[in-house]
Structure formats: C-alpha cells, structure tokens
Amino acid sequence: MEKFTVLNSVAAPLMLANVDTDLIIRIERLYRLDRGELGAWAFESLRYLSDDRENPQFLLNQPPWRGARILLAAENFGCGSSREGAVWALWDLGVRCVIAPSFGDIFYNNCIQNGMLPLRLAAEQVESLAAEAKNVGGEISVDLAAQQVRTASGRLLAFDIEPGQRETLLKGLDAISLTLAYSAEIDKYQERDRMLRPWLYRKA
Amino acid sequence: MHSMAARTLFDKLWDAHVVADLGDDVALLHVDRQLLHDLSGYRALRELQRRGLQVRNPERAYAVPDHLVSSAPGRSGGNAEWSNLQINGLRSSCDKWGIRLFDVNDAEQGIVHVIGPELGLTQPGLLIVCGDSHTSTHGALGALAWGIGSSELVHVLATQTIVQKRPRRLRVHFSGRLAPGVEAKDLILYLIGREGAAAGTGYAVEYAGEAISELDMEGRMTLCNLSIEWGAKIGMVAPDARTCDWLKGRPHAPRERDWDAATTAWRALRSDAGARFDREIEVDACKVEPQITWGTSPQDTIAVSARVPDPSATNDIARRAAMHKALEYMGLVPGQAIAGTRIDRVFIGSCTNSRLVDLRRAAMLVQRAGRRVAPHVRAWVVPGSQSVKREAEAEGLDRIFLDAGFEWREPGCALCVGANGELIAPGERCVSTSNRNFVGRQGPQARTHLASPVMAAAAALAGEIADAREF
Structure with missing residues (x-):
C-alpha cells in the first residue's frame, strides 16, 4: 500500500453535507470497470450535464480545483453504501485526503485500507479552511507524522487519529500480514469456542 | 475492564469475540460467519486469489447472488453480459x-440479509460481517453484525478476524405502542x-422499549x-422469547440438546440493569405517524399528513442550500401537501x-381496498427470497397482487440499487420500500x-402519495 506521509495540495472546498457513496460512484460504473478506471465517473451526477458535457458549475471542473489532492467537505462524508469503490474513484481522481468534521464509519475504514487519509477537524476549522481556499487560495500541507495541517496562510491545525491507523498509513502496512502473526491466538480462540458453542460446529 | 461492571448487550457481544487486545480501544475480533x-x-474472493492468500475457514462463509440477478419472471441470471x-x-x-x-434459482436464494436470518445462519x-x-x-x-468494505472482507476471509475500534454505545428507548397503520419502517424513518x-455515526445502537418488544x-x-x-453501522435488539420462537426449526438453527444449550446462552444476551450507555435517546412511539421521504437523504422524512418543508424556515445556510437542491431534484415545492403527489412507479x-410479513400487510391493504393499480403506475413486488416467494404463493398473496395489476417478480435486490440494470427512468417518481x-x-x-x-401499496392504487390508513 502507498505510504501517506506529507501531502501538499490545493484543497477543493466541496463543502457538501451527507455526501453518500452512491453519489461518489454509481454501482453500475463500479462493477463494470476496474480499479484505476473509475476517476472519470467520480461524482458523475454532479460533474456532467445531461448531454454528457462537463458541468462548468461543479467545483472540481474548475481551475484551480481540478486535480486537487485534498477535498474539504461538510459532515458525514462517505455515508451510505459500504462500496469501497467510493475510495477507489476518489483515488483515481487524484484525491489522497478528505478533510471533514465527520465520516461514514465504513467509508472511514475503507480509506485506511487504501492509503487515503480521512482527516477529522472541527466544523469551524473545516469552514475556515474552505474560506481560505476560496479567498486566498494556495496549497495546504497535511503532515500525518506531526498530525498537523498547515493552512495556506501558515496557521497550524492539529488533528487526531487512532495511533494504529496512523502507523498503517505512515508505513503503508498490510493489515493481513500483521494479523497472520496472530494465527496461534486465532486457533486458540476457535478451540475454546468449539467447547463454548458446540452447536455452531455441527453440520446442518 | 468492561467485564466486571454491568455490561450492555453490545459489550457482551464484543468481549466474547476478542482474540487479541491491540490497545487504544482497538481489538482483533473473531468473525463467526461472513456472508x-x-x-x-x-470482488473480495478475486482479490484474495490475486494476492495468493488462502480462505482460512471456508465453512464459515456463505455466498448468494442477489444484487446482479434479474428480477424478471423466468430469469436465469443477470440482465447483462457483465x-x-x-x-x-x-x-x-x-x-x-x-x-x-x-445459486440463482436455488430454493434458498434471496437477498443476503433476508436469507441469513431465514435459514438460521444468523443467530x-x-x-457476522458482509460487504x-x-x-x-x-x-x-441479537447478533453483532456490520457492513465492511471489500479489503476488510479479504482480511476476514484470510484470517477469520477483523481489526476494529470499539464504537461508543447508544440506546434508543421506544416507549408506548405503535398506532394502527404505523409500521417499523415509520418508526425508524x-x-x-x-x-x-x-447522529448514529461512531455508535453501536441498541433498540429497546415496549414498542420493540x-x-x-x-x-x-x-x-x-x-x-x-x-450513521450507525451496528443496530441490534436483545434476543427474547420471540427471537427464539422465530428461529426454532430453521435449517441452520441448533437442534435438540443443542437448542437448549444455545437458548440458555442467548437469554443472557441483554443489557444488564445499570449498564452505561454513552448516549440514550427516548422516543414516544405512540406519536409516530406513517412516514414518507421528500428529499434525497433518509433524514428528509415527514408524516404523510404533513407539507413539504420550507428551506427558508431554517437558519442554517448550508442546510437551506441542501434542502433547495433536494427539492429541485425531487420536483417538489415547499409548502405543498406531500399526499396527492402523482407517482409513476x-x-x-x-x-x-421484502419479507413475508411485509408482503402480507401490503396484500391485505390491496384486498381490503378492492382496487387496482392506477393505470399510469407500474408497480413491482419483489419477494426477498425464494422462501418468501413460495410462502407468499402458498397463501395466495401473488394472486392478490397480480389480480390488482402488480407485477410479481423473482427474488433479489432489484430496483433498490439498480445494480442489475433495473432502473427508474429519469424524472420518474417512485414510492419505494427500500432504504435509500x-x-x-x-x-x-x-x-x-x-x-x-x-x-407503497396505497400509493400504487391511488396513483399518488396517499395515507395507507385511509385504505
């Protein structure tokens, strides 16, 4: 998995609340295409007009936000369906970090699995970043090791992340290899469970 | 740490599945079954194969095609080559x-969340996890169950465990009883x-109270x-006598001596008196009326007797903008009565x-009304499983629907998400018993x-959004 250390980019102030994963990628696109091919269809219903032309009103179709690697959003980003393709579609679009006051729980974990940073800041802080992005512009810097966002004007905002997830992202760790080291414990659990709940171990 | 004091249902389920404590409230949990x-x-199986990994416990996995299968009568698979x-x-x-x-036309096929409980795989x-x-x-x-992404599912298949941060605990207490014509769907909407x-993000939710019992x-x-x-990826109800009665005799449910041992264990699965929740919510169930959504999020719901809300009534600028957008998409005007809105599907x-009880209630309304589906409406009934379909047909529900002009189709997710290519046309308005x-x-x-x-049945007959209590 690609490591996440420091990311410098403009931050696109999308600032919508309750962005669901259906909106990020339609299910049919997701399963007809492979990973790596989804970028063109991310935010499809917002990005294109009914005649398939780009919608010039949509933020990510406008310079300087096109190609932004950081998205700013309002609460509950990535709610709804568990489809991991929502993360892949954002990834294919070039996004590596989403900053929002809150995230859908499943989407949040899916980000960690893919080397993308879901970054929680207080709603006022995200709004101040959005205001700065619109009024001042320029790149912001996200430093995961320092758990700090440096705004375009040089302000520093600290953020929290669960330590294990931070390490996973920083080192690009593979969760499965880490867990396979617990094989003996898993065996032991299953042996004990067989005694505790024998009914689960008989053939139907 | 959690085991000494009074514990919630969630705590008991969580603690019983810890394989290893990874610190910072994160645990490696044993997964009993994956669907x-x-x-x-x-996708997960393909990725597992690509990475050269093994399925650790294939006997704990159960698979079913549901999203992609056609719901057309006589179907043999999907609607498209892909x-x-x-x-x-x-x-x-x-x-x-x-x-x-x-498999597609097996006697046990159906929507994964319908067949799990129905076959007694869910206990x-x-x-239990599923992508x-x-x-x-x-x-x-009374299972601890939540949805995961496909990478997490690969992890489960390869290790029979999942790494998870312990969520906070929330209890919703529904006091009182539901009024006639009001259903579980109305309560939760x-x-x-x-x-x-x-509001539920980061929580495991337990639903309790008289209305739930x-x-x-x-x-x-x-x-x-x-x-x-x-927002809550986990929701649960403590198992009770009704749960046990419902499960008894199902194909994968414990039998004979096992049944006694299992139900003894199940009876302990409830929140202890004095167990602490991080948040508690009270709802008076008697006050709930039949609901219908007006917008593009499940939170955009009103009583069927109400009017479409006016964005200008809110001071929250972002919320106002989102409401305007939703109303524009839905083709609705603030202040209009939601009942009487013409529908197409x-x-x-x-x-x-899509379970038997759901179909029974809808069919009873149709029978009681003695009316047909409005001529401009196309109405589908898609049973949740082959078993639901068989039982419904044995009761004659299919005849009631067919005679009234509904289409009676094959089990699967169908129009809920359109992954099988069955879609509502642009601009068409659909009253749907689905979730999004x-x-x-x-x-x-x-x-x-x-x-x-x-x-939904009332809307089909009326050709417009209507109050089911009037049928």
Whole structure:
C-alpha cells in the first residue's frame, strides 16, 4: 500500500453535507470497470450535464480545483453504501485526503485500507479552511507524522487519529500480514469456542 | 475492564469475540460467519486469489447472488453480459474454495440479509460481517453484525478476524405502542428524521422499549436494517422469547440438546440493569405517524399528513442550500401537501421490506381496498427470497397482487440499487420500500420516496402519495 506521509495540495472546498457513496460512484460504473478506471465517473451526477458535457458549475471542473489532492467537505462524508469503490474513484481522481468534521464509519475504514487519509477537524476549522481556499487560495500541507495541517496562510491545525491507523498509513502496512502473526491466538480462540458453542460446529 | 461492571448487550457481544487486545480501544475480533454477495463478495474472493492468500475457514462463509440477478419472471441470471460474468465468477470462486453458494434459482436464494436470518445462519451472539452496509439487519436477532468494505472482507476471509475500534454505545428507548397503520419502517424513518443522518455515526445502537418488544422479528429487521441510514453501522435488539420462537426449526438453527444449550446462552444476551450507555435517546412511539421521504437523504422524512418543508424556515445556510437542491431534484415545492403527489412507479422489495410479513400487510391493504393499480403506475413486488416467494404463493398473496395489476417478480435486490440494470427512468417518481433515496440511487434523475409496504401499496392504487390508513 502507498505510504501517506506529507501531502501538499490545493484543497477543493466541496463543502457538501451527507455526501453518500452512491453519489461518489454509481454501482453500475463500479462493477463494470476496474480499479484505476473509475476517476472519470467520480461524482458523475454532479460533474456532467445531461448531454454528457462537463458541468462548468461543479467545483472540481474548475481551475484551480481540478486535480486537487485534498477535498474539504461538510459532515458525514462517505455515508451510505459500504462500496469501497467510493475510495477507489476518489483515488483515481487524484484525491489522497478528505478533510471533514465527520465520516461514514465504513467509508472511514475503507480509506485506511487504501492509503487515503480521512482527516477529522472541527466544523469551524473545516469552514475556515474552505474560506481560505476560496479567498486566498494556495496549497495546504497535511503532515500525518506531526498530525498537523498547515493552512495556506501558515496557521497550524492539529488533528487526531487512532495511533494504529496512523502507523498503517505512515508505513503503508498490510493489515493481513500483521494479523497472520496472530494465527496461534486465532486457533486458540476457535478451540475454546468449539467447547463454548458446540452447536455452531455441527453440520446442518 | 468492561467485564466486571454491568455490561450492555453490545459489550457482551464484543468481549466474547476478542482474540487479541491491540490497545487504544482497538481489538482483533473473531468473525463467526461472513456472508458474500455477487458484488463485494466476488470482488473480495478475486482479490484474495490475486494476492495468493488462502480462505482460512471456508465453512464459515456463505455466498448468494442477489444484487446482479434479474428480477424478471423466468430469469436465469443477470440482465447483462457483465453481470453474468460476475455471477459466474462468484460460482467458480465458491467452487474453488468450497464455500456454500445459494445459486440463482436455488430454493434458498434471496437477498443476503433476508436469507441469513431465514435459514438460521444468523443467530444471537454471532459476529457476522458482509460487504454490505445493511448487514446491520442481522442485529435484529441479537447478533453483532456490520457492513465492511471489500479489503476488510479479504482480511476476514484470510484470517477469520477483523481489526476494529470499539464504537461508543447508544440506546434508543421506544416507549408506548405503535398506532394502527404505523409500521417499523415509520418508526425508524421518524427517528432518522428527528436525529439526522449522522447522529448514529461512531455508535453501536441498541433498540429497546415496549414498542420493540411488541414488534415482530421482521419489523425488528427493518428497524436494524436502517441503522446505517443514521450513521450507525451496528443496530441490534436483545434476543427474547420471540427471537427464539422465530428461529426454532430453521435449517441452520441448533437442534435438540443443542437448542437448549444455545437458548440458555442467548437469554443472557441483554443489557444488564445499570449498564452505561454513552448516549440514550427516548422516543414516544405512540406519536409516530406513517412516514414518507421528500428529499434525497433518509433524514428528509415527514408524516404523510404533513407539507413539504420550507428551506427558508431554517437558519442554517448550508442546510437551506441542501434542502433547495433536494427539492429541485425531487420536483417538489415547499409548502405543498406531500399526499396527492402523482407517482409513476412503486417498488415493494429490498432487504428493508421484502419479507413475508411485509408482503402480507401490503396484500391485505390491496384486498381490503378492492382496487387496482392506477393505470399510469407500474408497480413491482419483489419477494426477498425464494422462501418468501413460495410462502407468499402458498397463501395466495401473488394472486392478490397480480389480480390488482402488480407485477410479481423473482427474488433479489432489484430496483433498490439498480445494480442489475433495473432502473427508474429519469424524472420518474417512485414510492419505494427500500432504504435509500439518494440522488441517482434508483437510476440517474430518478425520484425516490421511501415508505412502508402499506404506504407503497396505497400509493400504487391511488396513483399518488396517499395515507395507507385511509385504505
């Protein structure tokens, strides 16, 4: 998995609340295409007009936000369906970090699995970043090791992340290899469970 | 740490599955069963294979095609070549690993969250995951169940465990009883509307109180199913006598001596008196009216007797803008009565509301009304499983629907998400018993109104949004 250390980019102030994963990628696109091919269809219903032309009103179709690697959003980003393709579609679009006051729980974990940073800041802080992005512009810097966002004007905002997830992202760790080291414990659990709940171990 | 004091149902389930404490409230948890469907399940198996990993416990996995299968009568698979490729892929992967597959027209096939409980694969105390956000449904039987992404599913297949941060605990207490004509769907939509689409984020939710004890198992499944629509990936109800009665005799339920041992263990699965929750919410169930959504989030719900809300009534600028956008998409005007809004389609189905009880209630309304589906409306009934379909046909429900002009179709997810290519046309308005009214969910520019099965049946007959209590 690609490591996440420091990311410098403009931050696109999308600032919508309750962005669901259906909106990020339609299910049919997701399963007809492979990973790596989804970028063109991310935010499809917002990005294109009914005649398939780009919608010039949509933020990510406008310079300087096109190609932004950081998205700013309002609460509950990535709610709804568990489809991991929502993360892949954002990834294919070039996004590596989403900053929002809150995230859908499943989407949040899916980000960690893919080397993308879901970054929680207080709603006022995200709004101040959005205001700065619109009024001042320029790149912001996200430093995961320092758990700090440096705004375009040089302000520093600290953020929290669960330590294990931070390490996973920083080192690009593979969760499965880490867990396979617990094989003996898993065996032991299953042996004990067989005694505790024998009914689960008989053939139907 | 948690085991000494009074514990919640959630704590008991969590603690019982800890394989290793990884610190910072993160644990490696044992997964008892994983359910695989034709989208995320197949994708995970493919990825596992690509990485050269092994399925650790294939006997704990169960697979079923549901999203991609056609719901057309006489179907043999998907509606398109690409969907059949996926279904075939799932077949050969299951074959390779020795995973039990309930194939397209098998007697046990159906929507994954319908067949799990129905076959007795879902039981109190089990930790169940599936690459699908509506896995919260299984919590209705006192299982600890939640939806995961396909990478997490690969991890589960390879290790039979999942790494998870302990969520906070929330209890919703529903006092009083539901009024006649009000269903579990109304109760949960009302709650989501009141609390908001993000209120449950980060929580494992337990639903309790008189209204829940009184609720049939199917109603509890509807309730837990929609947990994710207010942000909670886990929703559950403590198992009781009704749970045990419902499970008894099901194909994978414990039998004979095992049954006694299992039910003894299940009876302990409830929150102890004095157990602490991080948050508690009270709802007066008597006050809830039949609900219908007006917008593009499940939180955009109102009583069917109400008017479409006016964005200018809110001071929150972002919320106002979102409401305007939703109303524009839905083609509704602030202040208009929602009842009487002309519709084009009706969908009775999905993992939320496609069980026998749901179909029975909808059919009874149709029979009672003695009316036919309005001429301009196309109305579908899609049973949640082959078993639901068989039982409904044995009761003659299919005849009631067919005689009234509904289409009676084959089990699967169908119009809920349109993964099988069955969609609502752009601009068309659909009253749907499914779970999401998101922009484009039922097809590009499709307009979805979520409601209960009786509300959907009433809308089909009236040709417009209508109050089911008047039928």
